[in-house]
Amino acid sequence: MSNRVFSSNLTSMPVFNFDRVINRFNTDSVRWDKYDSNVIPLWVADMDFASPPCIVDALKERMNHEIFGYSHSPEGLKQDIVAYLQDQFNWQIEPDWIVFVPSLVSSLYSLANNITSPKAHILTLQPVYHHILNAAKNSGRDYSAISLTNTDYRLALNPEAILRSAKSNSELIYFCNPHNPGGTVYSFDELSQIAKACEQENLIICSDEIHCGMVYPGKKHIPIASVSEYAAERTITLMSMNKTFNIPGAGLAWFICKNNDLRKKASKDLGTTIPDPQIFTYIATRSALQHGEPWRHQLMDYLEGNRQLLSDAMKNLPQLSLYKMEASYLGWISCQNLNVEDPSQLFLKSGVALQPGAMFQQNDHVRINIATPKTILNEALDRMRLALSAM
Numbered sequence: 001m002s003n004r005v006f007s008s009n010l011t012s013m014p015v016f017n018f019d020r021v022i023n024r025f026n027t028d029s030v031r032w033d034k035y036d037s038n039v040i041p042l043w044v045a046d047m048d049f050a051s052p053p054c055i056v057d058a059l060k061e062r063m064n065h066e067i068f069g070y071s072h073s074p075e076g077l078k079q080d081i082v083a084y085l086q087d088q089f090n091w092q093i094e095p096d097w098i099v100f101v102p103s104l105v106s107s108l109y110s111l112a113n114n115i116t117s118p119k120a121h122i123l124t125l126q127p128v129y130h131h132i133l134n135a136a137k138n139s140g141r142d143y144s145a146i147s148l149t150n151t152d153y154r155l156a157l158n159p160e161a162i163l164r165s166a167k168s169n170s171e172l173i174y175f176c177n178p179h180n181p182g183g184t185v186y187s188f189d190e191l192s193q194i195a196k197a198c199e200q201e202n203l204i205i206c207s208d209e210i211h212c213g214m215v216y217p218g219k220k221h222i223p224i225a226s227v228s229e230y231a232a233e234r235t236i237t238l239m240s241m242n243k244t245f246n247i248p249g250a251g252l253a254w255f256i257c258k259n260n261d262l263r264k265k266a267s268k269d270l271g272t273t274i275p276d277p278q279i280f281t282y283i284a285t286r287s288a289l290q291h292g293e294p295w296r297h298q299l300m301d302y303l304e305g306n307r308q309l310l311s312d313a314m315k316n317l318p319q320l321s322l323y324k325m326e327a328s329y330l331g332w333i334s335c336q337n338l339n340v341e342d343p344s345q346l347f348l349k350s351g352v353a354l355q356p357g358a359m360f361q362q363n364d365h366v367r368i369n370i371a372t373p374k375t376i377l378n379e380a381l382d383r384m385r386l387a388l389s390a391m
C-alpha cells in the first residue's frame with residue numbers, strides 16, 4: 001500500500017503516448033475483426049490505446065511464474081478498492097461490502113433473479129446500454145423502461161418518471177451513472193432526488209457505475225449509494241477498472257452492497273453458474289488501482305482533446321446533434337434530421353463503423369467510440385463528412 005499513487009500525488013509522471021497507432025488486426029479483437037480492413041471500427045466500447053505499462057508489467061511478471069492454477073482474490077485487494085473509492089470519490093465503504101464477479105454484465109442479469117421475487121415489477125431505462133434493458137426483459141418479471149428526459153441534448157432520469165412508472169409490486173430499478181449512451185454525469189442534487197423517489201417506492205437500486213473513472217473536468221462522479229442513508233442501505237453498486245484502463249479482456253468487476261441480507265441474496269450463483277474470476281483479472285485490476293493514476297490522468301487529457309475534435313466536427317455538420325459528453329469516450333449522436341432508416345449504414349458505406357442506435361432502442365441515432373489515436377479519429381470524422389456531403 002505504501003507505494004500506491006494517489007490522485008493528489010502526480011508529480012514526475014512518465015509520459016504515455018496515446019498517439020501511437022497499434023495494429024489490432026489478427027488479435028481476435030471483437031471490434032476490429034467485424035469489418036474489412038478498409039473500415040474504421042468505432043463501435044464496441046474498448047480503446048485503441050495500450051493499457052498502462054504498470055498493468056502489462058504485472059501480468060508479465062505473473063506469467064513468468066509459469067503455473068496458472070486455481071486462485072483466490074489477492075490479500076489486500078479489497079483494501080485497495082476501499083482506498084481507491086475514498087481517494088477518487090470520497091466514498092467510505094468497508095471491505096466486507098465488496099463482492100468480486102467475473103464481469104459486470106453477468107451481475108446485471110443475475111441480480112434481477114436473485115434479489116427480486118418472481119412477481120416483482122422492475123424498472124429500467126431507455127436509451128441505455130443494451131444489457132441494462134435486457135437484464136429486466138429476460139428476468140421473467142414484469143418490467144417498464146423509463147424514457148430518459150432529453151434537455152438540450154443531455155439525457156437524465158427524471159425522478160417524477162420513477163414515481164409515475166412504479167407499480168405497487170416494483171422492487172428494483174436499474175440505474176447507470178455515468179450514463180451509456182450519452183455520458184451524463186449526475187449531480188448530487190439529481191442523485192438525491194432520484195434516491196428520494198426510489199425511497200418513496202421502496203426500490204432497490206442497481207447502479208452500474210463502470211464509466212466512473214472517466215469523468216471530464218467540471219463534473220465529478222458521485223456514487224448514488226453515498227447520497228443518503230436509504231441509498232446506502234438499498235443500493236448495489238457495480239464497478240470495474242475494465243473501461244478506464246482498457247482491460248475488459250483481462251478484467252474483473254465487483255459489486256458493493258452495505259446491507260448484509262441484500263448482499264447475501266445478490267451473491268447467489270457466484271462460484272457455480274457464475275464462475276470465479278481468473279488470476280490475470282485480479283493482477284490487472286490491482287495494478288490499475290495501485291499504480292494506474294498517472295496514466296488515467298493523461299488518458300483523460302487525451303480523450304478531452306478527442307472530445308473537442310468530435311464536437312468541432314459536429315458544429316460543421318448541422319444535420320447531426322451530439323449529446324453532452326460529460327464522461328467516457330462514447331459519443332451519442334442524433335441523426336433524426338437525416339431522415340434515413342439506419343444512419344449507421346450511411347456512415348459504413350463511407351468506411352466508418354459506428355454502433356447502430358437500434359442497440360439502444362433509438363434507430364435514428366449512432367454511437368461513436370472516440371478512444372482511438374487522433375490520426376484515426378480525424379480520418380473517421382472526414383469520412384463521416386464525406387458520407388453526408390454525398391447524400
Ligand SMILES: Cc1ncc(COP(=O)(O)O)c(C=O)c1O
Nearest residue numbers: 045103104105129180210242248
Ligand atoms: C454501462 C456498461 N456496463 C457494463 C459494461 C460491460 O462490463 P463488463 O465488460 O465488465 O461485463 C459496459 C461496456 O460497454 C457498459 O458500457
